[in-house]
Amino acid sequence: MARPRQFDEQEAVAQATDLFWRRGYNATSVRDLGAELHLTPSSLYRTFEDKHTLFLRALDHYRATESAQARERLATAGQPVRDALRDWLLWLVGCAAGTEPGPGCLVVNTATELGTTDTEVSARTEAAFEVTRSALRSLLDEGRRNGELPTDLDLDAAVELLFTTVLGLRVRERAGHDPHRLATTIDFAIRGLGPAPTEPVRSER
Amino acid sequence: MARPRQFDEQEAVAQATDLFWRRGYNATSVRDLGAELHLTPSSLYRTFEDKHTLFLRALDHYRATESAQARERLATAGQPVRDALRDWLLWLVGCAAGTEPGPGCLVVNTATELGTTDTEVSARTEAAFEVTRSALRSLLDEGRRNGELPTDLDLDAAVELLFTTVLGLRVRERAGHDPHRLATTIDFAIRGLGPAPTEPVRSER
DNA sequence: ATCGTATGAGAGCGATCGCTCCCAAATGGA
DNA sequence: TCCATTTGGGAGCGATCGCTCTCATACGAT
Numbered sequence: 279m280a281r282p283r284q285f286d287e288q289e290a291v292a293q294a295t296d297l298f299w300r301r302g303y304n305a306t307s308v309r310d311l312g313a314e315l316h317l318t319p320s321s322l323y324r325t326f327e328d329k330h331t332l333f334l335r336a337l338d339h340y341r342a343t344e345s346a347q348a349r350e351r352l353a354t355a356g357q358p359v360r361d362a363l364r365d366w367l368l369w370l371v372g373c374a375a376g377t378e379p380g381p382g383c384l385v386v387n388t389a390t391e392l393g394t395t396d397t398e399v400s401a402r403t404e405a406a407f408e409v410t411r412s413a414l415r416s417l418l419d420e421g422r423r424n425g426e427l428p429t430d431l432d433l434d435a436a437v438e439l440l441f442t443t444v445l446g447l448r449v450r451e452r453a454g455h456d457p458h459r460l461a462t463t464i465d466f467a468i469r470g471l472g473p474a475p476t477e478p479v480r481s482e483r
Numbered sequence: 484m485a486r487p488r489q490f491d492e493q494e495a496v497a498q499a500t501d502l503f504w505r506r507g508y509n510a511t512s513v514r515d516l517g518a519e520l521h522l523t524p525s526s527l528y529r530t531f532e533d534k535h536t537l538f539l540r541a542l543d544h545y546r547a548t549e550s551a552q553a554r555e556r557l558a559t560a561g562q563p564v565r566d567a568l569r570d571w572l573l574w575l576v577g578c579a580a581g582t583e584p585g586p587g588c589l590v591v592n593t594a595t596e597l598g599t600t601d602t603e604v605s606a607r608t609e610a611a612f613e614v615t616r617s618a619l620r621s622l623l624d625e626g627r628r629n630g631e632l633p634t635d636l637d638l639d640a641a642v643e644l645l646f647t648t649v650l651g652l653r654v655r656e657r658a659g660h661d662p663h664r665l666a667t668t669i670d671f672a673i674r675g676l677g678p679a680p681t682e683p684v685r686s687e688r
Numbered sequence: 689a690t691c692g693t694a695t696g697a698g699a700g701c702g703a704t705c706g707c708t709c710c711c712a713a714a715t716g717g718a
Numbered sequence: 719t720c721c722a723t724t725t726g727g728g729a730g731c732g733a734t735c736g737c738t739c740t741c742a743t744a745c746g747a748t
Binding site: 288300302304305364376379381382385388389390391393394400403404407432434435436438439441442443445446447449450452453454460462463465466467469470 | 529651668
């Protein structure tokens with residue numbers, strides 16, 4: 279019926295997400311976005327309403343890709359719970375295994391930058407947080423049921439601590455902290471879940 | 484020798500710190516600062532060079548007050564290590580016991596907002612982080628020596644986890660999370676330090 | 689009392705902010 | 719082919735950004 283777009287909207291959102299991720303909301307200008315997405319201001323505003331709405335789109339895209347990927351990785355473990363948790367946490371902060379420090383987590387960065395001032399943003403960050411919590415809960419619950427974790431493990435409390443640890447690790451990732459220290463943190467956090475399952479006692483001799 | 488100031492420089496820095504704390508670096512304009520400190524732009528720039536330098540002053544002031552106070556509170560405990568640690572963590576996130584969520588921690592907010600892009604800022608946030616780590620280390624080491632904590636406690640790892648937990652709690656405080664859940668997190672983190680000291684065995688009968 | 693000096697007040701600098709408008713170009717339906 | 723419609727390009731809107739300048743004012747040293 280009319281002239282078609284010369285750009286892919288999804289790809290544009292993905293690139294915008296990347297820019298917000300690295301620089302944060304306030305430090306990213308509309309002109310920065312236009313340059314990154316190869317969009318003129320008119321196209322950008324016609325497609326995405328305004329900067330704030332585009333940021334909400336970016337948060338949604340992040341949740342649909344990064345957050346969803348993290349959730350799946352944790353759910354489809356196929357290995358002992360402790361190992362699965364350890365590998366997952368290492369993977370979370372280990373994307374920064376390259377040269378320069380990773381950008382951390384867009385959700386964490388956004389939560390600290392904008393706090394509770396923006397309700398539309400807060401709703402999305404809280405939803406993302408809840409996804410992580412429930413994924414951790416499922417894994418721990420499975421471990422408790424199949425005997426890999428202590429039966430008297432306080433599930434609520436363990437989830438809260440692991441979730442909080444994830445946030446702290448994300449902050450430290452963005453701050454460029456030594457990956458080895460983050461690995462130490464992860465190992466100790468898992469140890470805190472209680473004694474490992476008793477190995478079948480080897481016959482003594 | 485000349486006309487004296489009509490404002491207290493330290494108090495101005497304190498007010499600037501408060502504003503940066505609540506709003507973040509990028510979202511705080513020089514005019515906002517001028518209004519808050521009751522300073523005209525000329526006075527502000529003559530006294531504090533520029534916005535970035537004032538922000539560095541604010542970070543230093545925060546470390547000299549808030550961070551220093553936190554360190555002292557942890558050092559001058561005078562109670563069992565676990566109780567001291569618990570009270571300290573509750574106090575850290577419990578300033579937000581009022582109506583609206585607290586502003587979190589200026590150092591954490593800054594670290595996530597600016598990442599590693601600003602070396603002068605990073606140097607200060609890392610220094611603040613190290614203060615917290617060493618304070619935690621001293622406390623845990625004391626607890627290990629006097630038998631309140633397991634003698635085989637991995638000090639390095641425990642410090643890393645507690646420090647990471649503090650960062651996570653700060654994020655959650657700023658995100659306005661339920662204080663009760665934060666308390667749950669804190670209790671479980673302390674439980675993870677190992678079994679409590681064995682009570683003197685009561686005579687059985 | 690006089691003078692040198694730093695202050696508070698505020699206009700205003702160029703640049704950039706988020707955003708809007710106008711117009712030629714490009715498309716699909718008739 | 720012609721028209722209705724939406725696009726990409728880009729000038730430019732008012733507002734605000736970080737920051738500088740000028741100048742009368744108010745103080746301390748002499």
